[in-house]
Amino acid sequence: MSFLIIDNVTYSYKGKKEIIKDTTWKINAGEFHSLLGRSGCGKTTLLKIASGLLKPDNGAVFLGNEKVLKPSLDVGFVFQAPTLLEWKSVLDNVLLPITLQRKPTKEDKERASSLLEVMKIADYQHEYPGELSGGQQSRVAIARSLIKNPAIVFLDEPFAALDAITREELQDDLLMLCQNNKMTVLFITHDISEAVYLSDHVAVMKEGQIAYDLKVTLSKPRHIENRYSATFNDLCLQVRDVMNGGI
Template identity: 55%
Template sequence: MPTDPDPEGFVAIESVRYRYEAGGPAIVDGVDWTVARGAIHCLLGRSGCGKTTLLKLAAGLLLPDEGRVRVAGAVLHGPAPRVGFVFQAPTLLDWLSALDNVLLPLSLKRRPTAADREAACDLLALVGLADHAGRHPAALSGGQQSRVAVARALIGGPDLLLLDEPFAALDALTREELQDDLLRLCALRGTAALFVTHDIAEAVYLGDRVAVMAAGRITHSGPVALPRPRPPGLRYEPAFAAACRALREAMDRGAAPRERAA
């Protein structure tokens, strides 16, 4: 895959439209958006706004009816290489250990090597599961299963990580811990991330930039003016509350036309 000359356009979504049925309504309706190499962007919106569909288009799992998606300068015509995907549920295989679940993307292509197993063990250690490599999913908590899923998405050394509300079902404290794990891993590896969420505080905490989506369109996009790395206690600072409030107002503005028409 060729390297893009413009780091601001590592992921470029260009005038993309997508319909599930020919002649039907556009689920994604004329979206333009770019993600810089190594940046974390969050896509925020209510359920049904089209954000998961846009994530699948960014992955090459769906192809646009109009427009195009480029990753590192290459137009996607199918699943993008060097991209990791973390789904809403961990989707671990019950009969495999945590280590073998992490290795699964490699196992589907070839027999994992000793170096692969060492890399998987290193990833499990980075997410705090060094002592759980031999455990099966039934013996892991929900948060531990989500950590395995993140490690699995990183095993191939992706340049881009796509995450579809992966922490939504977890308790608040575990969710905060996993957010910190994700930020640390992306910074350590220089991995860009596109994170879909309906949680305003999560978007503010994770994102270098946040876009608000409503009715298939991007209705607001802007940077998050908070320090990197995120300092302890940031969630309780006035600046964090102000950023959350501004995004809530942006969501309300974007939804207002639809609500008036309802």
């Protein structure tokens, strides 16, 4: 059964040219979907509509059995910039979504520490963001997005500014978290190999519409060997062909 449904959505900025055009897309619970496309194709706008940050001109979005009318407290966000509070410790940054609603409990703090452990940054929980590398800050941002055990996580190019090796390490850590927490994910990226490696489905967006939806047939769990397999390369080539004007 579909968990996130984007149903015939249209959107334009201030009544100008349509950014999203009659778009329908469905994500099942526990699946990892990536949305890929060239700059300006509308993928970040579609993520904002799916998460309730923007209201569509026409159509609707449903999360579970409820229509999305505004951002939900039951979803997690990770953006390209980690957006950590410089005056708060790593641990307090992870706890921020809870602190905004109530005082964190002992159990909340234990969960935050556990997430930092999984993200391989537990030794830095009492440090401040300015003392961390870009990759470490991204790990904190991911942990923060999961502190409330969200129903779905939206990620908008969270690894775009990182070096290749750090990026691959974070991809593997994210996949492990998804598996352990049975997470549903909508992930935005420009990177074809990243999309294929992470995802159950890769959708290619062109001019405000979903032009192609690829089911990724790689085995799970994913490992570094997958990145160099013939199947992986074939899947990446299929997506590349679509982005270059094929299909």
